[in-house]
Amino acid sequence: MALTITCPICGKRNGYEFKFGGEERGPRPDEKDLTPEAWCDYVHMNNCVAGVQKEWWFHRDGCGSWFTIHRDTTTNFEVEKAEAEK
Amino acid sequence: MFSKQKPLWGKKKKLKSSYDVVLIGGGLHNLATAYYLAKNHGVTDIAIIEKNFIGFGGAGRNTAIVRANQRTQHNVPLYKEALDLWPVLTKELDYNLMFNNCGNLNLMHSEAAMKAARTTISTAQFHGVESHLIDAKEAKELVPALNISDDITFPIHGAMFHPPGGIVRHDAVVWGLAKGAAEKGVEIHQQTEALAVGTKNGKVTSVTTSEGVINTKQVLISAGGYSAGLINGMLGIKLPISVLTIQAMVTQPLKPLLNHVVSSGAYHCYANQTLKGEIATGAHMDPWPNYTNLSTAHFIKHQAEALCEFLPCLKGVRFMRIWGGLADMTPDMAPILEGNNHFDGFFMNCGWGYFGFKSCSSAGKYMAEYMATNHCPDMLKPFALKRYEEHKLMGETAALVSYSPDN
Ligand SMILES: Cc1cc2nc3c(=O)[nH]c(=O)nc-3n(C[C@H](O)[C@H](O)[C@H](O)COP(=O)(O)OP(=O)(O)OC[C@H]3O[C@@H](n4cnc5c(N)ncnc54)[C@H](O)[C@@H]3O)c2cc1C
Numbered sequence: 475m476a477l478t479i480t481c482p483i484c485g486k487r488n489g490y491e492f493k494f495g496g497e498e499r500g501p502r503p504d505e506k507d508l509t510p511e512a513w514c515d516y517v518h519m520n521n522c523v524a525g526v527q528k529e530w531w532f533h534r535d536g537c538g539s540w541f542t543i544h545r546d547t548t549t550n551f552e553v554e555k556a557e558a559e560k
Numbered sequence: 561m562f563s564k565q566k567p568l569w570g571k572k573k574k575l576k577s578s579y580d581v582v583l584i585g586g587g588l589h590n591l592a593t594a595y596y597l598a599k600n601h602g603v604t605d606i607a608i609i610e611k612n613f614i615g616f617g618g619a620g621r622n623t624a625i626v627r628a629n630q631r632t633q634h635n636v637p638l639y640k641e642a643l644d645l646w647p648v649l650t651k652e653l654d655y656n657l658m659f660n661n662c663g664n665l666n667l668m669h670s671e672a673a674m675k676a677a678r679t680t681i682s683t684a685q686f687h688g689v690e691s692h693l694i695d696a697k698e699a700k701e702l703v704p705a706l707n708i709s710d711d712i713t714f715p716i717h718g719a720m721f722h723p724p725g726g727i728v729r730h731d732a733v734v735w736g737l738a739k740g741a742a743e744k745g746v747e748i749h750q751q752t753e754a755l756a757v758g759t760k761n762g763k764v765t766s767v768t769t770s771e772g773v774i775n776t777k778q779v780l781i782s783a784g785g786y787s788a789g790l791i792n793g794m795l796g797i798k799l800p801i802s803v804l805t806i807q808a809m810v811t812q813p814l815k816p817l818l819n820h821v822v823s824s825g826a827y828h829c830y831a832n833q834t835l836k837g838e839i840a841t842g843a844h845m846d847p848w849p850n851y852t853n854l855s856t857a858h859f860i861k862h863q864a865e866a867l868c869e870f871l872p873c874l875k876g877v878r879f880m881r882i883w884g885g886l887a888d889m890t891p892d893m894a895p896i897l898e899g900n901n902h903f904d905g906f907f908m909n910c911g912w913g914y915f916g917f918k919s920c921s922s923a924g925k926y927m928a929e930y931m932a933t934n935h936c937p938d939m940l941k942p943f944a945l946k947r948y949e950e951h952k953l954m955g956e957t958a959a960l961v962s963y964s965p966d967n
């Protein structure tokens with residue numbers, strides 16, 4: 475499936491120039507009182523949404539920026555915002 | 561659709577308001593689980609709930625390769641039993657599963673890969689699985705079409721040869737297991753979507769479907785690539801899974817030239833010749849999670865380039881069909897089988913990525929035991945979800961994969 479990603483620096487480019495960087499999981503948890511469960515959740519666990527999700531990308535074959543976008547995982551199209559954040 | 565014959569798995573029945581067991585997803589794993597629940601444990605009041613039709617998911621889209629030469633001591637016995645079960649099931653189900661044990665030839669393209677293969681082979685041999693290392697010349701004797709010259713991108717150093725593996729007709733497994741389960745009283749409800757799992761006081765109580773609510777005490781979600789999304793959506797249980805589309809394609813039919821399954825990690829390409837003569841070849845997964853099931857020019861080009869290097873006689877041959885399906889990948893390339901953990905009566909069997917066909921019979925057999933006895937069989941103990949939290953990931957790949965799927 476064709477995919478284009480909009481890099482904040484380079485604009486809309488072919489998806490194969492980028493590396494997927496994972497679902498957005500919020501800030502890294504504080505190490506103080508960190509439980510194995512919370513750490514595992516941050517490191518491994520995904521929502522696997524069939525729909526719009528906020529996610530990280532790295533412009534690997536481009537400017538090297540890391541940034542987030544919203545994408546519908548059932549179509550691969552970028553969208554403005556996740557339903558929940560509207 | 562237009563045939564007057566009734567399907568092998570019986571006429572459409574009306575969904576009842578309660579079942580002892582509800583299995584969500586009409587793929588291989590649930591069909592096998594239902595079959596073994598009925599056959600080995602006398603549990604027959606079972607509904608399989610399938611949103612589309614049985615075989616819609618990975619069950620009907622996979623490239624049908626079976627083998628038992630995995631890397632870790634936990635995985636090999638489960639896959640070995642599955643491999644041993646094909647001839648047994650063919651008899652038991654009285655249905656030809658077309659098991660063609662032509663053997664798998666896994667090409668190695670560096671000395672490091674040969675060394676890694678030695679470890680894998682030792683594990684196989686320790687568990688009584690036939691597997692050996694051969695050099696490039698011997699590989700060429702097995703598959704004369706192989707290009708073992710030095711002037712390709714990844715010259716062939718040797719191969720891991722696993723004679724008992726091969727190909728099984730995947731649709732036949734779907735139909736055969738459905739027939740076997742239905743004969744024992746299992747109900748298969750197609751075009752019925754599971755919408756929610758109800759719980760009360762930490763126990764499973766019901767499943768809401770598009771055709772009504774079912775009261776039940778035991779639910780298993782095993783819906784291939786859809787499992788992780790369903791489990792999170794219905795019960796708020798997050799899993800270490802990434803869902804990726806994986807593609808496969810077949811060429812025009814050719815005279816016999818490939819009598820083994822040939823695969824190459826370096827080329828990210830595997831191929832076998834079907835009984836119809838087509839070269840069926842599988843690619844790697846899309847490099848980003850998605851549920852599209854769609855195919856891309858990127859992989860057609862990739863497959864063509866890879867095949868033309870190590871099987872150069874395929875130059876100029878045309879691809880006839882291409883398709884995609886979902887692979888639900890875990891970071892350690894091993895599945896998650898789990899029960900009575902988050903809720904009493906709730907079971908899951910997922911994370912099978914692109915290896916859920918070859919394993920379906922044994923996984924179904926042990927999952928049935930797990931559900932019938934409420935005790936986790938030893939065979940399944942290593943596959944609990946807890947392993948990620950305990951940082952006991954299985955070494956199914958030599959290097960830990962970060963799915964951000966780049967490997
Ligand atoms: C291209 C490709 C090649 C592969 N090659 C191999 C191979 O060579 N060897 C191998 O071992 N494995 C292979 N696999 C992997 C294997 O096919 C899967 O791991 C396996 O089929 C998944 O398990 P399943 O059959 O039980 O589920 P699936 O067949 O994926 O079934 C899931 C079912 O759940 C249904 N469903 C979804 N949501 C709902 C809902 N809400 N309610 C009810 N039902 C729902 C879907 O309609 C679907 O029918 C391959 C997969 C693909 C896509």
Ligand SMILES: [Zn+2]
Nearest residue numbers: 481484533537
């Ligand atoms: Zn950029």
